[in-house]
Amino acid sequence: MEFSAQQIASLIGGTIEGNPQAVVSSFAKIEEATQGSITFLANPKYNHYLYTTNASIVLVSRSLELEQPVSTTLIRVDDPYATLAQLLQFAQQAMAPQLQGVEQPSFVAEDVDLPADAYVGAFAYIGTGCRLGSGVKVYPQAYIGPGVTLGENTVVYPGARIYHGCRIGARCIIHAGAVIGADGFGFAPTADGSYSKIPQIGIVEIHDDVEIGANTTVDRATMGATVIEQGAKLDNLIQAGHNTVIGRNTVMAAQVGIAGSTHIGANCMVGGQVGFAGHITVGDGSKFGAQSGVPNSVAPNSRVLGSPAVPERDFARQVVYTKRLADLFARVAAIEKVINNPQ
Amino acid sequence: MEFSAQQIASLIGGTIEGNPQAVVSSFAKIEEATQGSITFLANPKYNHYLYTTNASIVLVSRSLELEQPVSTTLIRVDDPYATLAQLLQFAQQAMAPQLQGVEQPSFVAEDVDLPADAYVGAFAYIGTGCRLGSGVKVYPQAYIGPGVTLGENTVVYPGARIYHGCRIGARCIIHAGAVIGADGFGFAPTADGSYSKIPQIGIVEIHDDVEIGANTTVDRATMGATVIEQGAKLDNLIQAGHNTVIGRNTVMAAQVGIAGSTHIGANCMVGGQVGFAGHITVGDGSKFGAQSGVPNSVAPNSRVLGSPAVPERDFARQVVYTKRLADLFARVAAIEKVINNPQ
Amino acid sequence: MEFSAQQIASLIGGTIEGNPQAVVSSFAKIEEATQGSITFLANPKYNHYLYTTNASIVLVSRSLELEQPVSTTLIRVDDPYATLAQLLQFAQQAMAPQLQGVEQPSFVAEDVDLPADAYVGAFAYIGTGCRLGSGVKVYPQAYIGPGVTLGENTVVYPGARIYHGCRIGARCIIHAGAVIGADGFGFAPTADGSYSKIPQIGIVEIHDDVEIGANTTVDRATMGATVIEQGAKLDNLIQAGHNTVIGRNTVMAAQVGIAGSTHIGANCMVGGQVGFAGHITVGDGSKFGAQSGVPNSVAPNSRVLGSPAVPERDFARQVVYTKRLADLFARVAAIEKVINNPQ
Numbered sequence A, B, C: 001m002e003f004s005a006q007q008i009a010s011l012i013g014g015t016i017e018g019n020p021q022a023v024v025s026s027f028a029k030i031e032e033a034t035q036g037s038i039t040f041l042a043n044p045k046y047n048h049y050l051y052t053t054n055a056s057i058v059l060v061s062r063s064l065e066l067e068q069p070v071s072t073t074l075i076r077v078d079d080p081y082a083t084l085a086q087l088l089q090f091a092q093q094a095m096a097p098q099l100q101g102v103e104q105p106s107f108v109a110e111d112v113d114l115p116a117d118a119y120v121g122a123f124a125y126i127g128t129g130c131r132l133g134s135g136v137k138v139y140p141q142a143y144i145g146p147g148v149t150l151g152e153n154t155v156v157y158p159g160a161r162i163y164h165g166c167r168i169g170a171r172c173i174i175h176a177g178a179v180i181g182a183d184g185f186g187f188a189p190t191a192d193g194s195y196s197k198i199p200q201i202g203i204v205e206i207h208d209d210v211e212i213g214a215n216t217t218v219d220r221a222t223m224g225a226t227v228i229e230q231g232a233k234l235d236n237l238i239q240a241g242h243n244t245v246i247g248r249n250t251v252m253a254a255q256v257g258i259a260g261s262t263h264i265g266a267n268c269m270v271g272g273q274v275g276f277a278g279h280i281t282v283g284d285g286s287k288f289g290a291q292s293g294v295p296n297s298v299a300p301n302s303r304v305l306g307s308p309a310v311p312e313r314d315f316a317r318q319v320v321y322t323k324r325l326a327d328l329f330a331r332v333a334a335i336e337k338v339i340n341n342p343q
Helices: A005-012 A044-051 A080-095 A312-323 A325-340 B005-012 B044-051 B080-095 B312-323 B325-340 C005-012 C044-051 C080-095 C312-323 C325-340
Strands: A015-017 A037-040 A057-061 A073-077 A187-189 A195-197 A203-206 A225-228 A303-305 B015-017 B037-040 B057-061 B073-077 B187-189 B195-197 B203-206 B225-228 B303-305 C015-017 C037-040 C057-061 C073-077 C187-189 C195-197 C203-206 C225-228 C303-305
Touching (some): A005 A015, A005 A073, A005 A080, A057 A080, A080 C187, A080 C195, A187 B080, A195 B080, A312 A325, A312 B312, A312 C312, A325 C312, B037 B080, B057 B080, B187 C080, B195 C080, B312 B325, B312 C312, B312 C325, C005 C015, C005 C073, C005 C080, C037 C080, C057 C080, C303 C312
Parallel strands (some): A057 A073, A203 A225, C057 C073
Antiparallel strands (some): B015 B073
């Protein structure tokens, strides 16, 4: 499908500079764009690409000042990145197959009421006692254990697994291979050095608008619930231990690990490969640099980095001083020489 | 189901202090407990909750001394945590569905003898030459490759995969998405810079009473076997490379990585996100703090931390001294000033 | 099957020292080998095993000088490890089941042309518009989304998932549980603190001869393609973010994480648990020690280590100096004492 600059500007409330008849049929990054594509400019680091891009249309900020003439057509908007997201959503909705109905063979327990507009892929398993909201999509080979609830318009991608009794809210996205509700890691040591399993009889509760990445694991609680609050976004290969709580609108990059019973506040941002010790509390609005190790509780709005994690500024200084250690050792040796051999 | 303090005390051999007719129908953590629930107190840090908890019954140690009167009913036992585990087991057995029989469609090779009390879920695959012990449960969508052995009462959760020829002992638990027996990572460099695959013709041997977490991967050996010894417990998202050995009753938290041919001893405790280099040996009874990086072999009963890992006490000092580096640089500069400008 | 030293030597062009009639029927590591097995010696650290091994045949280098007599039969070759790989390949081809045909039930969309020699396992899903090359093997429970291309002789192991539209080259191996083409992690913050999903409309392109480990995740691009170039080898549990590029013949150990839009060059070697920041460029031929954290772009042929990563030699010094900090603090205190209390 082709769209003209005029059609796009009117759809998104933008202002055209250039050719209103310029047409595009694809999206691209500004540095890779070819003719017939639309792109955007949001990061000032990429400003120079504006003058050389082959894109036919570029979304730019209303406030951007041009440093030289451009050959592409501009559409000025308030927030180019958000506008791009909006256009991508239109495109995706237009392109996405309208999945609906039940592919065979699949396994849906007899007592389950499937909404008329649900999709159940081949080889999907929906256990006894499950309740599915309107518009739910369960892709092929996904497993919805007995007694699970899926809120309306939630999507469970191929091969995701949700163990018995877990509750998933509305508009959630659970990616392929994610495992929700496997047993928490709890064992009691015995006299002979072996371990006795502590049964994990709690559940996982995922609130509305949560996204769970591919192959991420969220363990069920020992008792009560492991909770992912509304709007939280978890990337791939993350581990959330039993009885953890992840706050509203908190985002976590891939491979983060959260040990049991730790509570992460709302609106936090967590870099990749960060680890949190168990039984600690992280205040709202905190940010964690990639690979941080967080052994203790953290106040709201903290900015920390390193393993063990320290405030960002302290970490930067530690790195600088550590690089200068050879020099410091030499200086101390020189001082010792002076002192031990005074003239 | 409701149980009275009297029934519970007689089941577990405890002594009641309070109302023998107090009844409970659920488990809870002491700080979250509501009326009608039973909880336990094992960690002295939580002692203060005893005086405010809403739980109807609390399991406490026979030696606990009360600091003020309590309104809840106590049951005194030798080990409150172990007793709780025991009660949870009773509860779980009472509640768990008694899975048995073969759901359809599933794929069981013609030459496989299914025990009468086995469970095979829909879309499970059991290849030719497999041998399954009594009471085995293979959940929906699990894959048991050709020639695999599963010992009695072993449970394979949805979508776990066991490649051909691997041997799993009795009473093992393999969680969803775990992959046992994928190829080890072995390649020989060639003259043109590309790599030639080294076929991995060994297997994985998992002994009795082992638990493997969700999405954990245990690679098959190049030759011989990768071995997980009896009673070892692996959390989620762990990587065990080819020809590794993990000793008896060793426990590992999530996201640990063990490179090829490394032998971890018995009764070790490994924190989350720890990494072990290849071809090293770790002595029995060693403990590794979270995020440690272990480049070399380690003596029995070591306590190490950091990357590269050092003895725990050295690590604590390094952290302290590193935090004080700014101060040290300033002190050295001050000394230099004195020396260079003597009065 | 049994083979004599004579048969093997003639197959691989080696020279026998010892008994040409020695027969073997299995492979083993030199330190574990029993009679009737063949092994190899490539690492000088293992030389001493040559004099005590029970192996019936050992592949050794033509240049190896014996320090004492050996009781085993030697076959001298140019490169013992590469020769072993070659023998393992013969063995594997002889032993591997010749999988072909379509197991039932499986789901193959009506418009898909299956090559006559393809294998499709039970419960595998092949969506509409897929194109499969000759000799492709899709194991049980694998998911090949709509519009996916699989090149000839590519193998997709049980439960691997390839989302819609991704393109996989020839002779690739995708291990169990790998997820190719799940959404990249892209969200635009909104005024109320929640996040709006950026649709991910790009794909993943995997070129020829690539191996992807078990439970590894490679995200689809926001726009354009995430690319894994020819001959790259990724171990288990790796995360490759959206719009990343991994160069030709680059190898990565398990649990590596690569944030979005980062380009890794060709012929790089990446240790386990390494993390790369987003939007950086890594030059060809670089090597990264295990657990490194790479915040910035890296020149070709770099050798780095640590978090944040520094050149290998600097890291080694930092470690040494850090271990000696207690000593340095004491020395500075001693100097201060002298200066403040001059005699």
